[in-house]
Amino acid sequence: xxxxxxIGVVVLGFALRLNGLLVVAAAAIATALAGGLDLVTAISAxxxxxxxxxxxxxxxxxxxxxxxxxxxxxxxxxxxxxxxxRAMTVSRIIVLYLLMRETAAAIGLTxxxxxxxxxxPLIAPMAEAAAEARLGTLSDETxxxxxxxxxxxxxxxxxxxxxxxxxxxxxxxxxxxxxQNGILVxxxxxxxxxxxxxxxxxxxxxTRIYVFEQRLKRETKLPEAETARS
Amino acid sequence: MIGLxxxxxxxxxxxxxITIFSALDRANPKRAVNALFWGLLAAxxxxxxxxxxxxxxxxVLALAALAGFAGLGLGQPxxxxxxxxxxxxxxxxxxxxxxxxxxxxxxxIGSLTLKYASFSGRPLFxxxxxxxxxxxxxxxxxxxxxxxMLRQPVIAALEEGRRLLDxxxxxxxxxxxxxxxxxxxALAGLGTAVGNLFTGxxxxxxxxxxxxxxxxxxxxxxxxxxxxxxxxxxxxAAIGLPLIVTKFGGNPAIMSAIGMxxxxxxxxxxxxxxxFNLVPVALLGISDPYAVIKAQxxxxxxxxxxxxxxxxVLVFR
Numbered sequence: 001x002x003x004x005x006x007i008g009v010v011v012l013g014f015a016l017r018l019n020g021l022l023v024v025a026a027a028a029i030a031t032a033l034a035g036g037l038d039l040v041t042a043i044s045a046x047x048x049x050x051x052x053x054x055x056x057x058x059x060x061x062x063x064x065x066x067x068x069x070x071x072x073x074x075x076x077x078x079x080x081x082x083x084x085x086r087a088m089t090v091s092r093i094i095v096l097y098l099l100m101r102e103t104a105a106a107i108g109l110t111x112x113x114x115x116x117x118x119x120x121p122l123i124a125p126m127a128e129a130a131a132e133a134r135l136g137t138l139s140d141e142t143x144x145x146x147x148x149x150x151x152x153x154x155x156x157x158x159x160x161x162x163x164x165x166x167x168x169x170x171x172x173x174x175x176x177x178x179x180q181n182g183i184l185v186x187x188x189x190x191x192x193x194x195x196x197x198x199x200x201x202x203x204x205x206x207t208r209i210y211v212f213e214q215r216l217k218r219e220t221k222l223p224e225a226e227t228a229r230s
Numbered sequence: 231m232i233g234l235x236x237x238x239x240x241x242x243x244x245x246x247x248i249t250i251f252s253a254l255d256r257a258n259p260k261r262a263v264n265a266l267f268w269g270l271l272a273a274x275x276x277x278x279x280x281x282x283x284x285x286x287x288x289x290v291l292a293l294a295a296l297a298g299f300a301g302l303g304l305g306q307p308x309x310x311x312x313x314x315x316x317x318x319x320x321x322x323x324x325x326x327x328x329x330x331x332x333x334x335x336x337x338x339i340g341s342l343t344l345k346y347a348s349f350s351g352r353p354l355f356x357x358x359x360x361x362x363x364x365x366x367x368x369x370x371x372x373x374x375x376x377x378x379m380l381r382q383p384v385i386a387a388l389e390e391g392r393r394l395l396d397x398x399x400x401x402x403x404x405x406x407x408x409x410x411x412x413x414x415x416a417l418a419g420l421g422t423a424v425g426n427l428f429t430g431x432x433x434x435x436x437x438x439x440x441x442x443x444x445x446x447x448x449x450x451x452x453x454x455x456x457x458x459x460x461x462x463x464x465x466x467a468a469i470g471l472p473l474i475v476t477k478f479g480g481n482p483a484i485m486s487a488i489g490m491x492x493x494x495x496x497x498x499x500x501x502x503x504x505x506f507n508l509v510p511v512a513l514l515g516i517s518d519p520y521a522v523i524k525a526q527x528x529x530x531x532x533x534x535x536x537x538x539x540x541x542x543v544l545v546f547r
Contacts, residue, residue, distance in 0.1 A: 003415070003418035003419055003420045003423055004420065004423055004424075006411070006414070006415060006418070006420065007420075007454055010411075010454075010502070014501050017519070018298070019294075019297050019298035019400065020400070020401065020404045020407075020501075020504070020508070021293060021294040021297045021298060021400050021403060021404065021407055022294050022295070022297065022298035022299075024294070024404070024407040024408055024410075024411050025290060025291055025294040025407070027411055028410065028411045028414045031411075031414050031415060031418045031420070032414055032417070032418060034418065035417065035418030035419065040284060043284060043287035043288065043291065044282075044283035044284045044286075044287050045283070045287075045413075045414055045417060046287050046290060046410055046411075046414055047281075047282075047283045047284060047285065047286030047287025047288070047289065047290055048283040048286065048287075048413075049409070049410035049411075049412075049413035049414055050274075050286055050287070050289075050290045050406065050407070050410040051274070051278045051279070051281075051283070051286045052410075052413070053406050053409040053410050053413070054238060054241075054274060054275060054278060054406065055234060055237075055359075055362055056405050056406040056409050056505070057241075057271070057402065057403065057405070057406045058237060058241055058362050058365065058366070059365070059505070060395065060398070060402055061240075061241055061244060061365070061366060061369050062333060062365070062368075062369055063390075063391040063394040063395055063398075064244070064369065064373060064387040064388050064390060064391030065329070065333060065368075065369045065372040065373050065376070065387065065391075066330075066333075066390075066394065067387060067389075067390025067391050067393055067394050068329075068372075068373060068376040068380075068382040068386060068387035068390050069326060069329055069330050069372075069376060069380075069382075070315075070390065071309055071310050071315075071382060071386060071390050072310075072315075072318050072322060072326060072376065072380040072381075072382050073310070073314075073315040073316065073317075073318035073319030073320075073321075073322060073326060074319075074326045074327075074330055075315070076315045076316050076318070076319035077319040077322065077323065077324070077326045077327075079319075080319055080320070109338055111334050111337040111338045111341060111361070111364075111365075112334045112338060113334070114334070115505075115506075115509060115510040115513055116394075116513060117333050117334060118334070119510065119513075119514070120510075120513050120514060121330060122330065124514055144514075144515075144516045144517065144518070144521060145521070145525075147514040147515075147516055148511075148514070148516055148521040148522050148524070148525040149525050150514075151510035151511070151514060151522045151525070152498075152522055152525035152526045152529075154510075155497075155498060155506045155507070155522070155526060156498065156526065156529055159491075159494040159497060159498070160491060160494065160533075163487065163490060163491055163494075170458070170459065170490050173459055173462060173490075174462065174486040174487070174490060177462060177463050177466060177486075178466075178482055178486060181466075181467075181471055183471075183475075183482045185482060185483040185486070186483075189483040189487075190483055190486060190487045191487075192487075193483060193484045193487035193488060193544070194487045194488075194490075194491060196540055197488060197491040197533065197536070197537055197540065198491075200533060200536045200540075201491075201529070201533055204529050204532050204533055204536070205529045208528060208529055
């Protein structure tokens with residue numbers, strides 16, 4: 001049970017909103033020490049894992065490319081485009097992106113998206129512009145809520161679309177683990193049985209985006225109606 | 231053969247430039263901390279394999295200490311202001327989308343085709359790393375397109391990269407740190423400990439209880455580890471195979487497919503999946519660190535309930 005101490009450190013650290021890097025480093029050292037390693041070996045184990053996982057941070061190399069485009073007015077162009085399209089609403093933009101992201105991932109095109117590549121430069125400003133076109137100037141709080149919805153759609157679409165494609169990580173992992181236990185499954189079977197959840201994920205999340213938009217409309221119209229009455 | 235080490239050298243050079251810009255930025259009162267932080271990251275990319283495990287361990291602890299105790303500041307690179315951006319947007323119009331869409335397009339084409347490139351009969355790129363190599367090529371292509379189509383100097387791209395990186399700040403390193411924590415967890419036998427915990431909780435003769443323990447266990451374990459891939463082998467060995475498949479005769483393909491997506495419901499709900507849930511918060515300038523998780527939480531719960539019922543209906547047919 002002793003290794004569970006690491007989980008305790010993480011939960012407590014995140015709950016107290018301490019610096020995430022400190023929390024994770026403390027959890028790693030505590031777990032290794034509880035597992036019977038001495039301090040030098042514990043630090044080495046964490047250092048080894050850190051070095052092996054450098055590829056995780058490679059995605060941040062897109063930031064210079066995105067930044068250069070922002071400098072040239074990409075976000076403003078995305079907004080202008082949406083303002084010209086009267087039919088575009090917050091829910092239509094985010095649901096459309098959810099659908100596009102999920103379908104693309106389902107056919108193996110997982111790189112068509114990303115928080116840094118698509119959401120920050122394009123989807124979030126488009127959704128904000130659509131909200132502004134309908135509801136007038138947005139409060140900072142509303143603006144942030146719209147952005148959070150754009151980020152959430154990216155995650156939901158990717159996670160539940162990805163499992164449908166036969167040649168991707170999760171399908172191959174499942175197949176490998178089952179094979180180690182003497183069970184052979186066809187990747188196509190695994191893809192097939194991921195489809196109901198993918199459809200449910202789209203239906204549930206799209207409905208929630210629509211509900212979010214209704215709430216936005218109510219909240220922004222309420223103060224106006226009250227001032228009109230008085 | 232071009233592989234991961236070439237990608238790391240490229241990343242190292244980019245971070246060296248960002249370190250130099252950070253050190254020279256007089257507008258940032260904490261420029262020394264920023265320069266040290268990004269400089270250590272550059273060192274990790276360039277010399278990580280030479281530092282040894284203990285050296286790398288000290289490097290990580292130094293990064294955590296810098297972020298936690300000294301605190302990073304916000305660099306102030308020269309950039310265009312709001313009016314200028316509006317004017318540029320009207321001038322360039324849809325040309326702006328070309329370098330933007332070149333990133334996913336080149337990444338996609340590269341990850342599909344680079345494995346076939348060869349030089350005098352030997353593969354030119356490491357087939358296992360084509361996606362990361364393609365991403366780097368896509369970034370280079372996009373910066374080049376911005377240079378020639380939109381008059382954005384390469385130096386400006388690097389300065390803009392620093393602006394966004396300072397915005398994300400130490401959160402940028404959290405995904406890599408959490409992946410390392412996962413490795414330490416595995417080393418300490420955390421998986422079996424959690425697996426045993428769950429098996430102790432299930433009533434022995436209920437099919438539905440076994441299914442629910444498996445789907446909920448996948449989600450909970452993913453919340454802890456930040457990754458459904460880490461949860462799957464543990465929960466499948468602890469509950470899935472012995473109970474659902476062997477004892478109650480469930481179909482292993484259906485069980486695994488729905489079990490995995492139940493784990494992803496956990497990914498939607500956890501700060502441990504920092505690259506999905508915390509990095510975008512920083513990237514989008516949202517003040518509540520858990521805003522994206524909150525936007526996803528109801529979807530995660532509803533979908534987990536759906537998965538549990540779905541598995542109970544399908545798996546024992």
